[in-house]
Amino acid sequence: MRWKHRRKSSYVDDRRGKKIARGGAKLSGGMIIIALIYAVVTGQNPLSLLGNVMNTGGQTSRQEVEIPQQRSPQEREQADFASVILASTEDIWKKIFSESGQQYKIPQMVLFDGQVRSACGVNSEAVGPFYCPADQKVYLSLSFFRQLERMGAPGDFARAYVIGHEVGHHIQNITGTSRQVREQQSKASSQAEANRWSVLQELQADCYAGVWGHYANRDQRMLEPGDVEEGLQAAASIGDDTIQSRAGRRVNVEGFTHGSAQQRVKWLRRGLQTGSYDSCNTYAEGA
Structure with a gap:
């Protein structure tokens, strides 16, 4: 994909390196300053003093603690890629909504590793990317990109398709479709x-x-030869039947929650070919 040197989204909340601490203690600014001054006067290790304060006093809480990390060039590039793709979805869906007299509300994307807290609860990166309708945010662990490769779906557009899919859930939420499905x-x-x-x-x-991909290709010239095939391969790789078979289980259609490989390829291709929001009415047409 031709994604480099393009606009990045300003709606990205990078929480990578932040760990959820359970039962820790909240330290006020005053407590920290006192501990540091005492450490300078006595020559003691300030970290040990702060640890003692946390063990003996302060209000217990469940909070996010940031652990500084050195990011590799590849990790920085993947984060930039996710931000550029989100920006592309912003521009395209704002235009689609405005053409029908509606206003598109941009979702925020949260990048995380390990675990993340959302309005939908605490989730592990093992669950994969997800959208939380309660806070209208897309949650993405970049480790899922490596998982895609292991599942036989490498490439930029395979990754972009995943982000486009979660943004699709945001569209369902703000248009009321998600509520109707829950009902x-x-x-x-x-x-x-x-x-x-x-x-x-x-x-x-x-x-x-797929609709986003259609306009990313037509209007933004982001797609290159082979990109569409990467996206379709990704859709097939995360079909319920593919996942069940890979896990050595019997394919159980009644247990499907996302659709078969064939179904997922069909509907991604439909959006890519038509570029029509209205062509995506799976409820009227069936799987």
């Missing part, structure tokens, strides 16, 4: 029926990712 799931007579609604929602997000 239908609450009325479902079985888990299989509830899963079917989840599949339709995920396939629509795939289609929205």
Whole structure:
């Protein structure tokens, strides 16, 4: 993809290196200053003094502690890539919404590693990228890009498709589609029926990712030969049947929550080919 030297999003919250501390103590600024002054006068290690203060006093809390880390050039490049792709989705969806007389509300993207706290709870990077409708933020651990490669889906557009898919969930949230799906799931007579609604929602997000890709290619000239194939390969690699088979399990269609490889490829391709938001009505058309 031709993504370098393009605008980066100003809606990225980089929380990498921040760890969630449980049962720690909050230190006031005054407590820290007193400990440091005492350390200078006595010659003691200020870190040891602060540790003693945390063990003996202060208010216990659950907080994020930042651990400074050196980022490799590859890690910095991946973060820049995610920011550029988010900026591209901002420009394209703002235009699509404005053409229908609507205003697009830009989501924030949170980059994290390890664990992250959102309005939807505390999640591990093992769950993969996710969108939290309660705070309208996309959460992404860049380690998932390496996971994609291990699943047979390398390449820039494979990574971009993942971001476009999560932004698709944001669109579903701000347009009310997510709420309607939850209502239908609450009325479902079985888990299989509830899963079917989840599949339709995920396939629509795939289609929205394709719509973004259509305009990223047509208007922004971001795509290069082979990029579309990378995206379609990524969609196939994270199909429910592919994942179940890779795990050595029997393929169980009723247990699908995201759609089969064939379905995911179909709807991503639909968005890429049509560039039409209206063409992504999976609920009316079925999987």
